[in-house]
Each structure stands twice: as structure tokens, then as C-alpha cells.
Amino acid sequence: MKTLLLNKEQVSSLICMSEVIGTVEEAYRAFNSKQVVQPGYIGIHLPPPRGEIDFKLGYCKANEMISMKASSGGFIDNPESHGVPNGMGTILLFDAQSCALICVMDGSLITGLRTGASGAVSVKALARKDAKKITSIGTGNQARMQIRAIKEIMKIEVIHAWDNNADTLARYKADIESEFGIPVVMAASKKEAVEQADILITTTRGKGTLVEAEWVKPGTHIVAIGTDQQGKQELDPEIFRNAKIVNDSIGQCTEKGETWHPLNRNIISQEDIHGEIGEILLGIKPGRENEDEITIFDSTGMAIQDNTTATRIYRNAVEGKVGTFFEFIE
Amino acid sequence: MKTLLLNKEQVSSLICMSEVIGTVEEAYRAFNSKQVVQPGYIGIHLPPPRGEIDFKLGYCKANEMISMKASSGGFIDNPESHGVPNGMGTILLFDAQSCALICVMDGSLITGLRTGASGAVSVKALARKDAKKITSIGTGNQARMQIRAIKEIMKIEVIHAWDNNADTLARYKADIESEFGIPVVMAASKKEAVEQADILITTTRGKGTLVEAEWVKPGTHIVAIGTDQQGKQELDPEIFRNAKIVNDSIGQCTEKGETWHPLNRNIISQEDIHGEIGEILLGIKPGRENEDEITIFDSTGMAIQDNTTATRIYRNAVEGKVGTFFEFIE
Incomplete structure (x- = not known):
């Protein structure tokens, strides 16, 4: 053998x-x-x-x-x-x-690779076809990986990036611009960055709300990567109230993903989850259905x-x- | 690295x-x-x-x-x-x-090696010091491994062996006698074999009672190996009623070892389990305390x-x- x-x-x-x-x-x-x-x-x-x-x-x-x-x-x-x-x-x-x-x-x-790819898969299924502008909340390795994957499936015109560490943010800008030739705008505030987004990616592994619901404009697709354990959180749970919520695994996301937070606060119930990304890929459930809906892909990562x-x-x-x-x- | x-x-x-x-x-x-x-x-x-x-x-x-x-x-x-x-x-x-x-x-x-060794460890802690005769119910690979281990720590005078497959039993006799020079008596019945035992080893992975309580003479040490999953069983649960019960892990044995059966039948309660083998090795609990007690070591195997x-x-x-x-x- x-x-x-x-x-x-x-x-x-x-x-x-x-x-x-x-x-x-x-x-x-x-x-x-x-x-x-x-x-x-x-x-x-x-x-x-x-x-x-x-x-x-x-x-x-x-x-x-x-x-x-x-x-x-x-x-x-x-x-x-x-x-x-x-x-x-x-x-x-x-x-x-x-x-x-x-x-x-x-x-x-x-x-890192398959987590990056998961964001791109969700963009194909859920982002607006005319999406051009990405906002990256968090600028570490996985933030780079998301761009590396998403640029394979769409043309990214500009990235608005925010990080609480100015040095990390500046390195991200330099790296992305030299490696991929995509211009990066260093945002002065999260609000300013989020308001620009066609696609919003969060990769901070934060432990509280980083993105407020009122900043997210209609038609935005959100790729929620950072929350894969209890205790982590990146999004204001109010964002989920009227959004189309897609999980990689409903079992995992409702237990330890970003989706847990609005469930825990009774902002949504389990029935408000649109489905799993695989159901959309298989044609069992629709992806994006209009230009205005806010879509959220909650990725906890699967074996x-x-x-x-x-x-x-x-x-x-x-x-x-x-x-x-x-x-x-x- | x-x-x-x-x-x-x-x-x-x-x-x-x-x-x-x-x-x-x-x-x-x-x-x-x-x-x-x-x-x-x-x-x-x-x-x-x-x-x-x-x-x-x-x-x-x-x-x-x-x-x-x-x-x-x-x-x-x-x-x-x-x-x-x-x-x-x-x-x-x-x-x-x-x-x-x-x-x-x-x-x-x-x-196979560490399971064989577990029986020998229990023999050191729990068998009578004058034990000479082993009975082996089951004569497959693990039955051989038990002998390979136990002969390291005591002199085995004779082995009474039983198997429901006569060919397997004959091969066991031939192998043990040639490899270790220990005489093997092929028992005509389980009862006959068990009645001879100073040390009784069960390794059949059976699914029901193979050894009746009345066959087991005072002073016997039982090494119960075969039952490591729900649905498996080798011993009449009545054997546990007045025996000194030792587990490798009480958590595992009461869930899926031989010890589960008498608990399930209310023949014993959890408090009737003497302890874990490690407690005896550490001197926290006594091993064998007299020549007449029946001791049982239930081994489910631990990572x-x-x-x-x-x-x-x-x-x-x-x-x-x-x-x-x-x-x-x-």
C-alpha cells in the first residue's frame, strides 16, 4: 500500500x-x-x-x-x-x-484557500451582476484570500478597506495594488467604507458589532467570514431582519456562525433563513431575486x-x- | 520541521x-x-x-x-x-x-498490543498471587495477545480454551504451544473451561451471555475484553452482583462496556463499581483483598x-x- x-x-x-x-x-x-x-x-x-x-x-x-x-x-x-x-x-x-x-x-x-473560495462562490450566486465595488472590513490574510478568489469570477473596480490597525491597512493596500492591480481606498471610518459596498466582506474575527444596519445600502451582498465560533460577531443583528440569509450549513451557522446572533435576539426565526448555498447551486432555491435585496452569506467552514x-x-x-x-x- | x-x-x-x-x-x-x-x-x-x-x-x-x-x-x-x-x-x-x-x-x-497489555496490567493488580491456570473464551488474535502479555508477568501452567469454531480452537492450541510452550487443553464446553480458571479471559466480541455466573469459582479474576460497544456482551450480568468490579474508564464501561449490562438490569448500581484500574495502580484504592473474591476488569480501551x-x-x-x-x- x-x-x-x-x-x-x-x-x-x-x-x-x-x-x-x-x-x-x-x-x-x-x-x-x-x-x-x-x-x-x-x-x-x-x-x-x-x-x-x-x-x-x-x-x-x-x-x-x-x-x-x-x-x-x-x-x-x-x-x-x-x-x-x-x-x-x-x-x-x-x-x-x-x-x-x-x-x-x-x-x-x-x-485559507477554501475559505477564500467560499466567498467567491457566494458572490456568483448572490451578488448583483453589476457589482463592482468591494468593501473589506478586516485586512489580514483571509481578507487578501477573499480578493484572490473573487477576482477570479468578476472584475473588481475598487476596494474600500478598513482596519483598526493603520499599519495593517496600509500593508493591505500596498499588497493588493501590487499583486492584483486593484485600487484600494483606505477608509477613514467603517461607515464610509460600508456605504460604498456592492459586496461587503467581513474577516475580522471580531467579538461585537462592527457593521451597523443603517450603513448597508439596498442590493449589497455580505460575505460574513469571521464568525465561526460562539463569542465571535461582526454584524449588527438588525442587518438580518429583512435580508436574504444564506448559510453554508444551517446546523453550524445557527449554532456558532453570524446567524446565531439575530436568532438569539429573536430578530429572526429559523424559518427566516432562506437556505443553504448548496441548495442555490443545485437550483433547489433561488439566489438573488432583485437588485434591491440585501443578501448575507454566513460561512462557518465545513470539513x-x-x-x-x-x-x-x-x-x-x-x-x-x-x-x-x-x-x-x- | x-x-x-x-x-x-x-x-x-x-x-x-x-x-x-x-x-x-x-x-x-x-x-x-x-x-x-x-x-x-x-x-x-x-x-x-x-x-x-x-x-x-x-x-x-x-x-x-x-x-x-x-x-x-x-x-x-x-x-x-x-x-x-x-x-x-x-x-x-x-x-x-x-x-x-x-x-x-x-x-x-x-x-492489539495495548489491549493485550491491559489484561496483564489487571492480572498484576487483581489476580491471586498463586494463579496458574488461564481459561480463554475465544481463541482469535486478541486471545493470543492476552497470553503474550500475561506470560510476561506470571508463569502460566496451563490454558483451558474454548471456541465455537473447532478449527480456530485447534490452531490456537498449536500456535500457543509452539510459540510459548504453554500446554493448551481444548475444552469440550465453556462450563468445563470456566470452572478451571484462576484467570478467565473473554475476547469473543460476542453478543450475549457466554459465561454463566454459577460456573465462576471464588477467587477468579476475569479479564473482560470483548465488549467495547453497545450490543456486545460476554458475561452473565449476575457475575457482577458480588464481584469486585474494576473499569478502565467508568464513563466508557458504563456506557458501552460489559459493565453496562448489570447496570441496565439493576443487578448493580454505579456505586457498586470498585473503581478504575488507574486508582489501584496509584494506590488510591485497593486491588484484590482476599483469596475468595471474584474480580472483574472491564476493558473498553482508551485513546x-x-x-x-x-x-x-x-x-x-x-x-x-x-x-x-x-x-x-x-
Whole structure:
């Protein structure tokens, strides 16, 4: 039995963002076609200054692969004390026909890539066709990744960006302008930035309301990325009152996503959630229905996105003869 | 960052049973010293003729290692259709200081080894000092593993063995006699076998009472291995009524071990459980207190046994310069 080993550089070279957009769509469609088994994830929290490590498991019947992603984060002393990043990842792929371990790959990059792609998938399904202006609340790595993905599927005319750290904001502007040639306006206030948005992306991992309901103009599509755990929040729950609410997984979003907040405040009930993104991709439910509605995509991230993306990377590696084989059993 | 890769043959060569007995004792002591974090395991069941794959996670504060064992079983068509065993395993070890992946090893052997060792640990703590005769109900791989472990810690004079399959029983006799030089009596009935026992081992994974209460003579120590899931059973629950009941984990045994059955029938209450094996090893609770009591050790298996055993294998490999390093990240 041969197991393919792929390091971080190989993983990076084996997939491009347009492919990840495809694998994330594949994941969402499989999820809403009853082709997915995703047990609740398990994790271990270490005492500070250490962080946590989570294990996420997904089985996709469409590709007959089982994936397990171990991902750590928040080990702030790692670079200095141990010479390794503050978060790392490993993905195992098992052939679901035999449960043979067919691949062990570095998993540092996949979470960022597939989360970026999720925003782009939602833009295709829910943003206005004439959308040109993006507002980015938060300007860290995932904010960049969102742009890297969305520029694959539309022409971005300008980005209005805001961050509470002026240096981070200036670096974002410099990076985006040099890497993608998209002009970035550094907003003086969140309000000013939000009012410009055709598409509003929040990636701050904030812990309270950052975006007020009255700032959001009709027709805006909101990509809510930062809230994937209880205790995190980015949007004024009032934004949900009259919006078209789409979740990646209703189970996850109502428990620990941005959608939890308006539910908790009784601003909406579960019936007010329009549906899951996979239902829109499958044509079971409509996407945007007019130019004026505010749409919200709440993305908490699913193991099955790792599964379909890692499977594509594995297949590309086999096809391109990239990687090293190791025999764990003969 | 370097990750050590160990294949099945290397794992096998890197640890001996007497060391596993030590690592299992270490695990039990850590468990009862609040040094262990073991989230509930997650698994995926595939449709027949496929089996299941489970993921078990353990963090041991005593050795600062986090282990994840993926183990599959029940893929009955694997040898013929895929050329691989019907069950396989993989263990990841993470340094809990940084969560760096320090080792990926084949995990096919560890479950069998540490389960065998658990019986021997219980024999040391609970069997009569003059015990000489073992009765084995069930004569498969784990039945052999129990003998391999117990012979490390006592002199076995004779084994009375029973199996509902005569061929399996005959092969067990031949194997045990040639490998260990211990005479095996093939019992004509379970009753005949059980009545001979100083130590009674059940490893059948049966689904009903195999051992009647009236057959068990005073002073017997019972090693109950086969029941680790709801629906499995080997012992007449009446055996528990006046026995000293010891669990590996009370949480697990009362939910899915042999101990669940007498609880469910109100033959015992939770207070009748003497304690956990780690409490005996730590001296918090007594082991056997007289020559006449019947003692039962209910072993459901814990992730932390994989953790301490895999850690020892890893340390032996590093010391002996065995294995192959791979850099998943530079």
C-alpha cells in the first residue's frame, strides 16, 4: 500500500484558486445532495500561550474519499520558541472503498484557500451582476484570500478597506495594488467604507458589532467570514431582519456562525433563513431575486470543503507525478 | 520541521510487550491523575461489505504529546478486492508544546498490543498471587495477545480454551504451544473451561451471555475484553452482583462496556463499581483483598493507551535512529 506524501510547497503548486472555487462548489452541492457525512469536530485546547488543535472529519460519497484535517492555531510563541508557525495543518486522505491511507499532505494552506473560495462562490450566486465595488472590513490574510478568489469570477473596480490597525491597512493596500492591480481606498471610518459596498466582506474575527444596519445600502451582498465560533460577531443583528440569509450549513451557522446572533435576539426565526448555498447551486432555491435585496452569506467552514479540495490536490499530484510515496504497510 | 515516518515492520521492531505493559500502566496512572484529555471519538460507518473508521484523540499532560489514531476495521472484501488488510491504522503524534506533527506511524499493531497489555496490567493488580491456570473464551488474535502479555508477568501452567469454531480452537492450541510452550487443553464446553480458571479471559466480541455466573469459582479474576460497544456482551450480568468490579474508564464501561449490562438490569448500581484500574495502580484504592473474591476488569480501551505506547515507539525510534524523516513544511 503506497501513501503519497505532499509538502507545503507541493500543495501550493498543485492547485490554483479557480480550481478551489470549483472544489468548494462541488462540496456545497454534495452537502445538499445527501452525499456528505461530517461528524462534529473534536479539539483540544492547550493552556496559554498555547492555542488549540482541531480534527475535522468528512466523508464525501460523490468522490468516495474520507478526509481528516488536523489544524492548530494560536500558538503565539511558536516562531520564537520552536521555530515553527503559530498554526499548522495536516490532512489525511483515505480511499473510502478500503479505508487505505492514500495521502498525507501538509494542510497549512487549504483552510485559507477554501475559505477564500467560499466567498467567491457566494458572490456568483448572490451578488448583483453589476457589482463592482468591494468593501473589506478586516485586512489580514483571509481578507487578501477573499480578493484572490473573487477576482477570479468578476472584475473588481475598487476596494474600500478598513482596519483598526493603520499599519495593517496600509500593508493591505500596498499588497493588493501590487499583486492584483486593484485600487484600494483606505477608509477613514467603517461607515464610509460600508456605504460604498456592492459586496461587503467581513474577516475580522471580531467579538461585537462592527457593521451597523443603517450603513448597508439596498442590493449589497455580505460575505460574513469571521464568525465561526460562539463569542465571535461582526454584524449588527438588525442587518438580518429583512435580508436574504444564506448559510453554508444551517446546523453550524445557527449554532456558532453570524446567524446565531439575530436568532438569539429573536430578530429572526429559523424559518427566516432562506437556505443553504448548496441548495442555490443545485437550483433547489433561488439566489438573488432583485437588485434591491440585501443578501448575507454566513460561512462557518465545513470539513467537506477540505475533502474535495484535498482530493483535487491529490489527483493533480498523481497526474503530475508530484510527491513522495511511502509504504506504511507492505 | 521534520516528521518521522515509521512503517509497520519498524513499529513492530521498536517495542516489546513488556514495554507496552509499562506504557499502558503509565496511561492508566495518567488518566487517574487528571493528566489526560480524551474527547469522545468520532467515526464513519460505511455501507456493507465495508466497515468503519474511527478517530481517537488523546492528550497526555505527563508526556506533553497529542495522539490521533485512525483505525478501520470490517472491510471484509479488502484482501481480495484491494490487496490490503480488512483493517488498518495510522497514528499521528503532535508535540503538545507547539502542535508540530512529529511522527506518522502505522497503527495496525498498537491496538492489539495495548489491549493485550491491559489484561496483564489487571492480572498484576487483581489476580491471586498463586494463579496458574488461564481459561480463554475465544481463541482469535486478541486471545493470543492476552497470553503474550500475561506470560510476561506470571508463569502460566496451563490454558483451558474454548471456541465455537473447532478449527480456530485447534490452531490456537498449536500456535500457543509452539510459540510459548504453554500446554493448551481444548475444552469440550465453556462450563468445563470456566470452572478451571484462576484467570478467565473473554475476547469473543460476542453478543450475549457466554459465561454463566454459577460456573465462576471464588477467587477468579476475569479479564473482560470483548465488549467495547453497545450490543456486545460476554458475561452473565449476575457475575457482577458480588464481584469486585474494576473499569478502565467508568464513563466508557458504563456506557458501552460489559459493565453496562448489570447496570441496565439493576443487578448493580454505579456505586457498586470498585473503581478504575488507574486508582489501584496509584494506590488510591485497593486491588484484590482476599483469596475468595471474584474480580472483574472491564476493558473498553482508551485513546491514552495509544498515546503513551506510540510515544514510546517514537522515542525508541529516535534513539535507535530508525525511520525516515519527511519535511511537510520547511
